[in-house]
Structure formats: C-alpha cells, structure tokens
Amino acid sequence: MHSFSYRANAVVTFAVTILAVMCGMASLSDNFNSPSPTADVKVLNINWFQKQPNGNDEVSLTLNISADLSSLFTWNTKQVFVFVAAEYGTPQNALNQVSLWDGIIQSKEHAKFWIHTTNKYRFTDQGNNLRGKDFNLTLHWHIMPKTGKMFADKIVMTGYSLPEEYR
Amino acid sequence: MGWVAQRMDSIPSSQIRRVLTQIVSLGVIVTSALIIWKGVTCVTGSESPVVVVLSGSMEPGFKRGDILFLQMNKDPIRAGEIVVFNVDGREIPIVHRVITVHERHGTGEVQILTKGDNNYDDDRVLYARGQLWLEQHHIMGRAVGFLPYLGWVTIIMTEKPIIKYLVIGALGLLIITSKE
Numbered sequence: 001m002h003s004f005s006y007r008a009n010a011v012v013t014f015a016v017t018i019l020a021v022m023c024g025m026a027s028l029s030d031n032f033n034s035p036s037p038t039a040d041v042k043v044l045n046i047n048w049f050q051k052q053p054n055g056n057d058e059v060s061l062t063l064n065i066s067a068d069l070s071s072l073f074t075w076n077t078k079q080v081f082v083f084v085a086a087e088y089g090t091p092q093n094a095l096n097q098v099s100l101w102d103g104i105i106q107s108k109e110h111a112k113f114w115i116h117t118t119n120k121y122r123f124t125d126q127g128n129n130l131r132g133k134d135f136n137l138t139l140h141w142h143i144m145p146k147t148g149k150m151f152a153d154k155i156v157m158t159g160y161s162l163p164e165e166y167r
Numbered sequence: 168m169g170w171v172a173q174r175m176d177s178i179p180s181s182q183i184r185r186v187l188t189q190i191v192s193l194g195v196i197v198t199s200a201l202i203i204w205k206g207v208t209c210v211t212g213s214e215s216p217v218v219v220v221l222s223g224s225m226e227p228g229f230k231r232g233d234i235l236f237l238q239m240n241k242d243p244i245r246a247g248e249i250v251v252f253n254v255d256g257r258e259i260p261i262v263h264r265v266i267t268v269h270e271r272h273g274t275g276e277v278q279i280l281t282k283g284d285n286n287y288d289d290d291r292v293l294y295a296r297g298q299l300w301l302e303q304h305h306i307m308g309r310a311v312g313f314l315p316y317l318g319w320v321t322i323i324m325t326e327k328p329i330i331k332y333l334v335i336g337a338l339g340l341l342i343i344t345s346k347e
Contacts (some may be wrong), residue, residue, distance in 0.1 A: 023314060079228055081284065083266075085246050092271065097246035099266035104284065106227065121289070126269050126278070140247040142264075144228045149312045152247060 026076045027148020033074045039067035039139040039155045041084055047118065049130070049166050057130040059123045059162060062116070063101065065139070070111040072143055080105045081142040086123060087156075088135035097138075098123050132164040213239040213308030218251055219318030220262060224283030225249075232319040235262060237308030243270060244277055244303060249310040252281070255295045260307060263290055269300075277303055 047060040065084055072080055083102035089095060100119040105111050140154040207216050220233045229235065237251055244250065246268050251260050266289065267280040278300035282289040291299065324331040 027312070081228065081247075081264075083247060085266075093269045094272045094275075095268065095270040097268040099246060102266075102284075104227065121266060142247055142249075145313060147314055150249075150310065154247075 023147040027145065030074055030076050030143075030145060030148065030151065033072075035069075035071040037067065037069045037072055037141065037155070039065070039069075039157075041065050041137045041139060041157055043137075043160055044116070046163060046167070049163060051128050051166060052124070055128060057125040057128045059130060060118060061100070061123065062118050064114075064116050065101065066114040067139060068112040069105060069141060070108050072141060073108040073111060076145045076148065077143055078106075078146045079144050080111065081144060083140050085138050085140065086135050086160075087138055088133055090125065090127060090129040090133075092127055092129070096125065100137075130162050131166070132162065134159075134161040136160065211236075211238045211308070213237040215251075215260075215307065218260060218262065219321045221259065221322070222283075224285050225262060225264075226285045228284055229262065229313065230315070232316055232322055234314045234318045235310040236312035236314075238311045239306070239308040243275060244268060244279055244306060244309075250279075250281065251307045251310065252301055252305045253307060254293060254305075255298075261290070261293065262310065279303075279306075 042064040043061055044064050045062040047062060049057070049059045052058050063084065067082070069080055069082065081102065081104055083099050085097045085099045087095065087097050099121050100123055101115075101117060102120065103113075103115070105113070137157045137160055138154045139157070140152065142150065142152040144150055208214060216237050218235050218237060220229045220231055220235060223231055235249075235251070244265055246265050248265050249262065250265055251262050253260050261281075263281040263283045263286075265279050266282045269278045270276070279302070280289055280291070280300060294301065324334075
C-alpha cells in the first residue's frame with residue numbers, strides 16, 4: 001500500500017485530474033466574456049474587373065479595413081484569426097463566400113488595427129455573374145484559446161456593389 | 168531489480184480461477200473503453216472525434232502535437248470554419264480552414280476551398296489530380312475545441328513504434344504478474 005509504484009500512481013492520477021479540471025475551468029471562464037467588437041470596411045477602388053479565359057469573372061479591389069477587436073481577448077486567448085469575405089448570390093449558387101483577406105492577431109495590443117490593402121486572395125466567381133452585382137462584406141473572427149472551446153462570430157456590412165461593365 | 172524477480176515467482180502459484188478472473192477483467196476494461204469511444208463518436212457525429220495535429224500548416228494557432236475535438240452535423244459548411252478532411256487516396260487527414268464556399272440552390276451542395284493559416288497557397292495542390300473543390304462528404308468534422316501538447320504521446324507512438332511495443336510489453340507483463 002505504501003510502495004513506490006502505488007504512490008507514483010496516486011500522484012500522477014491526481015495531477016492529471018487537477019490539470020483537466022483547470023483546463024475545463026479556463027475554457028468555461030471564456031463564456032463570461034461579452035465582447036463588443038467594431039469593424040468598418042471601405043472599398044477604396046476597383047483596380048480591374050475581367051472575365052478570365054476559363055469563363056470566370058475576377059475582380060481586384062483595394063480595401064481599407066479598420067476594426068477594434070480588443071474586447072474579444074481574455075486571459076485564455078492565444079490568438080484571434082480575422083478575415084474579410086465577400087458574400088453574394090448568383091442564379092446558380094444560393095450563397096458564395098469568398099475570402100479576400102485574413103490576418104492573425106496575437107495580442108490585445110494589436111487588436112485595434114487599420115489596414116490598407118489589395119485583396120490577398122483572388123475574388124473569383126464560378127461563372128460570369130459579377131457585373132453589377134451587389135454584395136456584402138463580412139468581417140469574421142475566430143477566437144483560438146489556450147485551451148478549450150473555440151468561438152467564432154462575424155459582423156455583416158451591406159451595400160457594396162461591383163461595376164456594370166468590365167474594366 | 169528485486170521486484171521483477173518477486174513478480175515472476177508469483178506465476179506458478181496462481182490458480183486457474185485467478186487467471187480467468189484477470190482475463191475477464193481485462194476484457195471488461197477493453198470493452199468499456201470501446202463503448203465509451205463509440206458513444207463519443209455517436210454524440211459528436213464525427214467518425215474520429217479527436218485528432219492530433221501533425222503538421223505546422225496551422226501555426227501559430229495549432230502546433231504539431233495539439234489535440235482537436237471535432238463535431239459534425241448537417242449544417243452547411245461556411246467560410247472560416249476549421250475542418251478536417253481526407254483527400255481521396257491519402258490516409259492522413261488534413262486540418263485546415265475553409266476560405267471559399269459556393270453553395271448551390273435547391274440541393275444545398277457546397278464546393279469548398281481550404282487553406283492552412285500558415286501556408287502561402289490554398290490547398291488545390293493537395294487535392295486529388297483534377298480536383299478543384301472539396302465537397303461536404305469529404306469533411307470528417309469541424310474543430311470546436313482544442314488542447315495543447317497532449318497529442319505528442321500519439322505522435323511518438325506512431326513515429327517510433329519501438330516505444331509502443333515497449334509500453335505494451337511492460338503493461339502486459341505487469342498485468343500478468345500482478346497479485347490482484
């Protein structure tokens with residue numbers, strides 16, 4: 001009853017149980033955080049808008065993205081993955097979501113940011129439906145914790161549209 | 168080591184009933200583990216509800232050796248979700264983020280493009296030859312939770328199988344020669 005192996009077994013089991021409980025509580029504490037993020041995306045310029053040889057429309061935009069995501073950070077947050085996607089419908093597709101830009105915020109200090117950029121990923125349609133198309137820009141964030149449950153949410157901004165003609 | 172010799176001495180004095188009891192207890196333990204595993208598979212809706220991150224393509228969020236908890240339901244896949252998928256012909260599942268979704272009217276079928284956070288290119292180079300999109304049936308689950316570092320045990324067991332045999336051999340020896 002007092003051998004080395006019994007004692008080692010008891011200590012290790014207790015340590016692992018305590019560790020699991022701490023991870024669970026850390027994750028639960030994230031539920032008490034009520035975040036209030038803000039974001040704004042402006043389309044500064046349509047750089048070009050063409051139909052590619054494969055028949056799909058493609059557009060290049062310059063965006064100004066500003067956001068304040070500092071209220072999303074808790075002590076259990078490792079990083080926040082943020083991305084901007086264009087959302088629109090076409091006769092063929094009920095919903096299209098195309099990521100235009102993404103970034104990783106690793107600390108609360110960097111969570112209030114402002115960036116002026118062209119789209120990091122190609123804005124390509126399945127088909128040639130983009131002329132005159134109205135679309136939404138959504139800013140999504142994905143909170144990746146140090147341990148436990150991951151949370152994700154988004155802000156939808158409406159009212160953007162593409163030109164009627166290629167340019 | 169004295170305690171190994173002590174344990175080996177106890178074998179000839181075991182009775183048949185004790186051996187049978189040990190075999191049945193072992194069977195009960197293995198079966199309960201299997202029941203719990205299958206129950207978790209059922210509840211989460213995913214065939215493998217826990218996966219280990221094997222590559223650095225999702226750093227700094229997920230590092231090699233982290234464990235991800237998966238869930239799968241009929242909700243359509245949306246951009247931003249971290250999904251685990253198998254490419255036809257490859258057995259190792261890949262954990263990456265969905266960056267583009269095209270969903271058809273009516274049927275609700277989706278065509279998805281994924282990319283690892285730490286990769287420069289999207290995953291088209293990883294898909295099967297000629298495949299441009301992933302579909303819902305390729306996806307094994309969405310990542311909903313995360314624990315760091317715990318997957319290293321699995322990685323070590325897989326990459327250095329000699330350690331796996333040593334551990335199983337030692338456990339087997341302990342079970343056979345224990346007095347309980």
